[in-house]
Structure formats: structure tokens, C-alpha cells
Amino acid sequence: MFITFEGIDGCGKSTQAKMLFELLNKSGSAVLTHEPGGWDGGASLRALVLNGGLRHSWSEFYLFMLDRSEHAARVIEPAIAAGKHVICERYHDSTLAYQVWGRKLPYGPLHDALSLASLPVPNITFFFSIAPEKALSRVSKRGAADAFESEGLAFMKRVDEGYRTLAKNESTRWVVIECGDKTPDEIFECVRNSLREKGLCL
Numbered sequence: 516m517f518i519t520f521e522g523i524d525g526c527g528k529s530t531q532a533k534m535l536f537e538l539l540n541k542s543g544s545a546v547l548t549h550e551p552g553g554w555d556g557g558a559s560l561r562a563l564v565l566n567g568g569l570r571h572s573w574s575e576f577y578l579f580m581l582d583r584s585e586h587a588a589r590v591i592e593p594a595i596a597a598g599k600h601v602i603c604e605r606y607h608d609s610t611l612a613y614q615v616w617g618r619k620l621p622y623g624p625l626h627d628a629l630s631l632a633s634l635p636v637p638n639i640t641f642f643f644s645i646a647p648e649k650a651l652s653r654v655s656k657r658g659a660a661d662a663f664e665s666e667g668l669a670f671m672k673r674v675d676e677g678y679r680t681l682a683k684n685e686s687t688r689w690v691v692i693e694c695g696d697k698t699p700d701e702i703f704e705c706v707r708n709s710l711r712e713k714g715l716c717l
């Protein structure tokens with residue numbers, strides 16, 4: 516199964532991805548990966564897109580697509596072909612939420628880019644929903660802000676709205692988890708239950 520984890524910066528998805536990876540790895544084999552930069556050679560691209568001071572929104576988009584194409588070809592597709600579960604933190608829905616709703620690039624061409632490049636579509640996508648104010652306050656404690664973290668509250672609210680719209684429009688693929696004041700263990704129970712409903716033995 517190809518499972519993606521999405522949400523605004525500071526939503527807590529890395530903790531959840533790690534918990535799921537550990538669980539799936541007990542009963543079979545799983546791969547935990549992320550974008551941008553989840554492939555050999557991806558680190559320099561990650562540094563460029565997050566901290567390179569890019570001045571054009573389309574540069575960002577092309578770099579994310581370049582990163583995703585290599586990541587899919589080198590990591591995601593081989594793992595799926597080998598029968599492994601792939602857990603990926605951020606994928607094409609990040610591009611739609613951040614570059615369309617956040618940066619205001621057009622939806623149509625960015626949406627179509629995934630199928631034009633023949634990249635795999637996730638079986639299930641989790642959206643970890645958290646108030647943008649709370650997420651930003653967590654992010655501000657993590658150290659130097661990158662190109663997105665420094666955009667501020669209005670930007671994160673647009674990205675959040677983007678995720679909600681995407682989830683509503685494709686409700687069979689998406690699972691929205693309202694994190695609220697839930698603990699990481701309680702949130703993980705929601706993840707686990709949703710995967711059980713999709714037929715995964717957990």
C-alpha cells in the first residue's frame with residue numbers, strides 16, 4: 516500500500532509516520548520516506564527549494580516535481596513493486612496545497628502534472644488537521660524558519676483551506692484526522708482504525 520501523510524508545517528505528521536512505520540515493519544516490510552529530498556542526491560535539492568531564496572513560484576514548483584519524479588523512480592516505485600508498504604511524508608498533495616492555495620499557482624496544470632509524469636497515486640492519504648495558530652507556535656520553537664515556515668499565518672490558513680478542499684473533493688482516498696487536543700497515541704489510534712477499515716491487518 517502507498518500511504519501519504521499531509522498537513523501544514525508543525526501538524527505532527529512525522530511522529531505519526533514513524534509510529535506507523537514501526538508497526539508495519541513488525542508484520543512485513545515497510546519503507547518510510549519523505550519529500551522533498553527523500554532519495555540519494557535529494558538533499559541538495561531540498562536545501563535549494565527550502566533555503567535557497569528562490570524568487571519565482573514556478574521555480575519552486577519545478578523543483579518539487581523534479582524531486583518527486585526522481586523520488587518515485589528511485590524509492591517509491593521499486594518499493595511498491597517489491598510488495599512493501601510505502602509511507603511517505605508529503606507528496607503531490609503538498610504541491611497542490613502549498614503551491615496552488617499558498618502561492619496561488621493555477622490548479623489545473625499542477626493537478627495534471629502527477630498523471631502527465633506517470634507518477635503513482637497514493638492508496639490512502641491522511642490529513643492531520645490542526646489549528647494554523649497552534650502549528651505555527653510549534654514551528655517557531657524549532658529554530659530557523661525555512662521558505663514556507665516564514666510565510667506566516669495567512670499563508671498557512673490558505674494551505675489549510677487547500678487541504679480541506681482537496682480532502683472533500685476526493686473523499687475515498689483522504690482521511691481527515693482532527694488532531695485538536697488529542698495525544699500522539701490517540702491520533703495514532705485513528706490512523707490505525709482507518710487503515711483497518713481499508714483492509715490492512717494491524
Ligand code: TYD
Pocket residue numbers: 523524525526529550551565579604605606607609610611613614663664
Ligand atoms: P519539511 O521540513 O519537510 O516540513 P515538515 O517537516 O513540516 O513536513 O519542509 C517541507 C516544506 O516544503 C513544507 O513547508 C512544505 C513545503 N512543500 C511544498 O511547498 N510543496 C511540496 O510539494 C512539498 C513536498 C513540500
